[in-house]
Amino acid sequence: MDEGHFINQIRHLQEVEGLSIRQVADTLGLSRTKVTRLIRQGKILRKPRKSILDEYARLIEDWYEAYPSLKASQVYDRLQTYGFSGGYTTVKEYIRPFRRKKKRLYHELTFLPGEEAQVDWMQRSFPFGTAYGFVLILSYSRYLYCRFYPRQSMEFFLEGHMEAFREIGGISRRGRYDNLKSVVIKRKPEITFNSQFLDFARHYGFSLHACTPGRANEKGRVERVIRDIGGFISVNAFTDMDDLNRKVTLWRQERNKTVHRSTGKAPLDLLPEEIPGIGKSSCRSRRILKTSGFCS
Secondary structure, eight states: OOHHHHHHHHHHHHHTSOOOHHHHHHHHTOOHHHHHHHHHHHTOOOOOOOOTTGGGHHHHHHHHHHOTTOOHHHHHHHHHTTTOOSOHHHHHHHTHHHHHOSSOOOOOOOOOTTSEEEEEEEEEEETTEEEEEEEEEETTTOOEEEEEESSOOHHHHHHHHHHHHHHHTSBOSEEEEOSOTTTEEEOSSSOEEOHHHHHHHHHHTOEEEEOOTTOGGGGHHHHHHHHHHHHHHHTOOOSSHHHHHHHHHHHHHHHHHSOOTTTSSOHHHHHHHHSTTTTSOOTTOOOBOTTTOOBO
16 A cells, blocks of 8 residues: 555544544554654644633633742632642643643633623713712622612722622632723733722622723623613613613613523523522631632
8 A cells, every 4th residue: 555545544533533643553553653754745634632621721821820820739729719620630730731821812801600790880961960880790690780870989989899799699710801990990011900999899709800901802791781871871761860871770680591692501501600609608707618709
């Protein structure tokens, strides 16, 4: 049999069947040395293997962007809190490209249950005055919380978080924020977080992620839902702040029951995946639930 025929067979066995060099050699009755030579000669590319860590790739990327010197053992410990059941060696091998990379690899922004909430303010003017909306959306389930206040102050910013935690029944592991003064004091030469809000986050046990300026995709979920809230407001009338909050609450409750086009499920139906035993948890207790990623 000529080498060209062997190369075609090897290409099929490697690219389609996903066999190793040893398995190809056994199948064709060739030595591994000859199979290796024919692979190089035919420029055969082996189909990359899937890893049980692929679903965590974007999360690991974020960790290394924030903390480039993370050790494999630290990544392994973090992954275990997200329900990862694989071994340390698997993690050690998988993270090598992340530690070597120079440029950021862009992954589709998908999130694990309980991993993150995106938070922002919105502002609207009404006949009764200006109102500031505190908006929080869970990145995995798309569950939405929103409440309007008379001022965009730290007092109402913290109150908005606590009311959202209470309604949801838990706290996501990370909050993603635009560069609000309530969260970020300055970015250069390094990020300096607002000390009062940092204490608040430490008390409730969640980490902070400040979005990179110019990367609107980092907080796309909350920006899209703010547009939707604005659309609802533009076609309705409100007599005062209480009326505004009552109508917005009814609207978002219906939205949370409506099937989301991206997930194929209603946010309210996905919420139990974020917090097992939802409705029984309390914000005062901050025990970490490994199965959900939520503090409850």
